[in-house]
Amino acid sequence: MSTGSSSFDSPSLDATVESLAAGELWTPPSRRSRRPPKPLAAAPPVGPRSETLRTQASVVAEPSPAPTADEPLNAPIVADLPSALLSWRRRYDYLLGSLSSTVIHMLAVILLGLWLMSLDDDGPPVTLVVSTGSADDDTMLADLQAPLAIEPPEPAGDMQVEHLQEDDPFSPQDPVPTLAVGGPADSLAAPEIELPIGAGSIFAGRSQRSRAELVASGGGSSISEAAVAAGLRWLADHQLDDGSWRLDKFHDAQLCRGRCDGHGGPCDTGGTALALLPFLAAGQTHTSGPYATVVASGLLWLKQHQAESGDLRGVGIGQMYAHALATIALCEAFALTKDKSLADPAQRALDYIANAQHQQGGWRYQPRQPGDTSVVGWQVMALRSGQLAYLRVADRVLAGAGRFLDRTQVYPAPALYTYTPGGPATRTMTAEGLLCRQYLGWPRNNPGLTGGVEYLLENLPRRDSPDIYYWYYGTQVLHHFGGEPWELWNSHMRDTLVEMQSGSGHEAGSWDPVGPFADSGGRLYMTSLALLTLEVYYRHMPLYQKQAVK
Numbered sequence: 054m055s056t057g058s059s060s061f062d063s064p065s066l067d068a069t070v071e072s073l074a075a076g077e078l079w080t081p082p083s084r085r086s087r088r089p090p091k092p093l094a095a096a097p098p099v100g101p102r103s104e105t106l107r108t109q110a111s112v113v114a115e116p117s118p119a120p121t122a123d124e125p126l127n128a129p130i131v132a133d134l135p136s137a138l139l140s141w142r143r144r145y146d147y148l149l150g151s152l153s154s155t156v157i158h159m160l161a162v163i164l165l166g167l168w169l170m171s172l173d174d175d176g177p178p179v180t181l182v183v184s185t186g187s188a189d190d191d192t193m194l195a196d197l198q199a200p201l202a203i204e205p206p207e208p209a210g211d212m213q214v215e216h217l218q219e220d221d222p223f224s225p226q227d228p229v230p231t232l233a234v235g236g237p238a239d240s241l242a243a244p245e246i247e248l249p250i251g252a253g254s255i256f257a258g259r260s261q262r263s264r265a266e267l268v269a270s271g272g273g274s275s276i277s278e279a280a281v282a283a284g285l286r287w288l289a290d291h292q293l294d295d296g297s298w299r300l301d302k303f304h305d306a307q308l309c310r311g312r313c314d315g316h317g318g319p320c321d322t323g324g325t326a327l328a329l330l331p332f333l334a335a336g337q338t339h340t341s342g343p344y345a346t347v348v349a350s351g352l353l354w355l356k357q358h359q360a361e362s363g364d365l366r367g368v369g370i371g372q373m374y375a376h377a378l379a380t381i382a383l384c385e386a387f388a389l390t391k392d393k394s395l396a397d398p399a400q401r402a403l404d405y406i407a408n409a410q411h412q413q414g415g416w417r418y419q420p421r422q423p424g425d426t427s428v429v430g431w432q433v434m435a436l437r438s439g440q441l442a443y444l445r446v447a448d449r450v451l452a453g454a455g456r457f458l459d460r461t462q463v464y465p466a467p468a469l470y471t472y473t474p475g476g477p478a479t480r481t482m483t484a485e486g487l488l489c490r491q492y493l494g495w496p497r498n499n500p501g502l503t504g505g506v507e508y509l510l511e512n513l514p515r516r517d518s519p520d521i522y523y524w525y526y527g528t529q530v531l532h533h534f535g536g537e538p539w540e541l542w543n544s545h546m547r548d549t550l551v552e553m554q555s556g557s558g559h560e561a562g563s564w565d566p567v568g569p570f571a572d573s574g575g576r577l578y579m580t581s582l583a584l585l586t587l588e589v590y591y592r593h594m595p596l597y598q599k600q601a602v603k
């Protein structure tokens with residue numbers, strides 16, 4: 054469903070593409086600098102349409118709090134020297150201005166980094182990066198100016214985004230059926246529903262200053278954080294030249310050239326979204342952090358492969374799974390950066406989910422099929438990501454999901470769940486069903502939830518019974534639930550995953566595909582879910598606790 058530029062004719066995206074083509078956001082890796090690129094919406098266009106687009110872009114562009122906001126956005130890769138000096142002078146001034154309020158934080162980061170390196174001499178390289186972010190606690194964006202303390206990837210060869218044209222061999226040859234959707238998102242600032250608990254702050258843990266606290270208080274460790282760092286590097290090294298990741302072709306990446314095994318089935322939008330999510334979970338966006346160019350090209354590829362209807366199912370297996378994953382990626386990127394060029398694609402993706410819902414409330418591989426709990430869970434997570442990004446999600450859609458869950462729940466307490474109505478309960482569907490219930494409003498003391506948590510604790514993560522899909526959902530349920538159940542689960546999950554990470558060869562940093570879906574998901578799927586699981590400490594703030602981190 055490579056639909057060409059007409060479907061993505063928003064001025065900001067055009068501006069982005071042109072800006073990327075000009076080498077601003079997306080420079081060949083051999084020429085990458087560590088300077089964060091501009092927000093996708095912020096780059097003014099060049100070329101014959103520039104006047105019109107400049108006007109429109111000025112409407113949608115979000116003023117960036119970054120100290121480089123007034124740099125020439127369409128500057129060549131090597132800016133003219135006076136501008137560069139001026140830019141760096143501004144950064145310097147800005148840093149000085151922020152220094153007094155961030156000095157304590159910086160010291161804490163330095164001490165943490167030294168401690169971490171001393172504990173993990175054999176681990177992947179971890180670079181200490183001192184925050185130069187704004188001290189303004191009121192905006193998440195300001196927090197996210199702080200780069201993650203992770204070494205950026207090695208150059209991965211020349212990457213160009215302008216190759217995404219009709220001859221993309223991964224594009225489907227037949228038109229993909231589309232659903233009728235409502236008009237364009239015209240009231241994004243006015244959600245129709247009451248905002249859920251934690252809305253707007255559930256992503257707050259992803260800022261650099263919150264991460265260290267949450268890792269320590271939530272039960273993570275320097276070792277688990279080193280595993281995350283190595284995993285992100287592996288993902289970056291296996292991004293394809295066009296900005297995408299593919300479950301079946303990650304080893305075609307220039308840095309890999311077939312050295313890694315474990316490819317899965319064909320899946321382009323789903324693979325790309327799966328790879329983007331661990332970066333976003335760690336606060337790495339297209340506007341900040343050492344992986345900014347990696348994230349930017351991945352997000353751009355997703356946007357360019359979205360149909361007018363919002364459809365992001367892409368090519369290959371998974372379909373509505375892939376759509377939900379891509380929706381989560383767009384919603385999270387929007388929520389973290391407030392880049393308004395992402396609002397419409399994210400809203401259209403949410404609308405597509407709403408329109409794909411079966412009349413009895415479920416979702417399955419294709420739109421409007423009777424549901425299964427597995428696909429339903431991903432749609433619920435996507436819809437909640439949209440709500441948390443203050444996008445529009447109708448109450449009736451989530452209420453329908455709740456009705457579907459009523460039909461796959463076998464007991465009131467403990468609440469155990471089946472794949473489809475009438476089937477046997479499984480631990481995996483129970484974990485996924487319970488997480489949906491938590492996000493749909495069950496209180497912590499709901500007997501179905503407390504009983505379900507006990508059931509999950511009888512099925513702790515064990516290396517001799519690997520099941521990353523179950524661990525991914527179970528970990529989130531227990532993390533939100535908190536307390537001793539979480540401590541017990543976490544100690545098993547964390548150490549098991551760290552032990553299972555590949556430590557040698559080009560696979561180093563990834564996870565060998567084992568357990569359910571190992572063949573269809575492959576190494577990239579396994580690695581992404583393992584990373585998201587290890588990032589649980591800061592990916593989402595716990596639903597049932599007062600937000601300790603502002």
Ligand SMILES: [Zn+2]
Pocket residue numbers: 291304308309310311312313559560
């Ligand atoms: Zn490789």
